[in-house]
Amino acid sequence: MTPRPKAEAKARRQLERTVGRKLPATLHCSFCGKSQLEVEKLIAGPTVFICNECVAMCNDVIADRPVPAAGYTKPLERSTEQLLSLIGSVNYAADASRDFLQSIVDTLRQREVSWAAIAEPLGVSRQSAWERFS
Ligand SMILES: [Zn+2]
Numbered sequence: 001m002t003p004r005p006k007a008e009a010k011a012r013r014q015l016e017r018t019v020g021r022k023l024p025a026t027l028h029c030s031f032c033g034k035s036q037l038e039v040e041k042l043i044a045g046p047t048v049f050i051c052n053e054c055v056a057m058c059n060d061v062i063a064d065r066p067v068p069a070a071g072y073t074k075p076l077e078r079s080t081e082q083l084l085s086l087i088g089s090v091n092y093a094a095d096a097s098r099d100f101l102q103s104i105v106d107t108l109r110q111r112e113v114s115w116a117a118i119a120e121p122l123g124v125s126r127q128s129a130w131e132r133f134s
Contacts, residue, residue, distance in 0.1 A: 015044050019096050024088030029054055033075040033086055047096035049089070105133040 012023055027036045027044075029051035036042040039051035050058075060067050075086070108118055119129035 011044065019046060019099070021092065021096055021099065024092050026085055026088065028086050028089035030089075030093055033078065033082075035082075035085055047093050047100055049093075102133060105129075109133075 016023055027042055027049055028034060029039065029042060030045075030048035031050055031054040034051055034053070036049075036051075039053055041052040042049050043051075043055070057067055076083070078086070105118055115126045115130045118133070119126045122129055124132070
């Protein structure tokens with residue numbers, strides 16, 4: 001990865017403001033689990049990240065080109081050090097996704113959408129949705 005400390009620091013501050021949550025020191029691709037130090041580029045979404053290698057693989061899938069299985073490491077087969085490094089990114093994504101889900105529910109409730117309508121796509125009872133999100 002080409003070091004671009006100023007650009008990265010700016011992007012981090014912007015994302016932290018948007019999501020309202022501090023980013024872990026090292027970020028990882030949400031698809032392959034590689035750290036930002038292992039890839040050329042890591043692109044941020046609201047709660048997930050994707051590396052240039054996974055983007056290239058996605059482009060192959062979209063273009064109906066064969067995707068080589070070699071080179072793909074199952075996340076849990078990584079070394080202990082790599083898994084320890086990955087924990088911060090996965091925790092960030094889980095917390096940020098939960099916050100985003102709560103924001104969606106809050107917005108729907110502000111629009112006076114019923115708990116029953118919110119519960120249905122979640123596959124839970126109206127009571128469960130209310131207990132979880134109110
Ligand atoms: Zn990746």
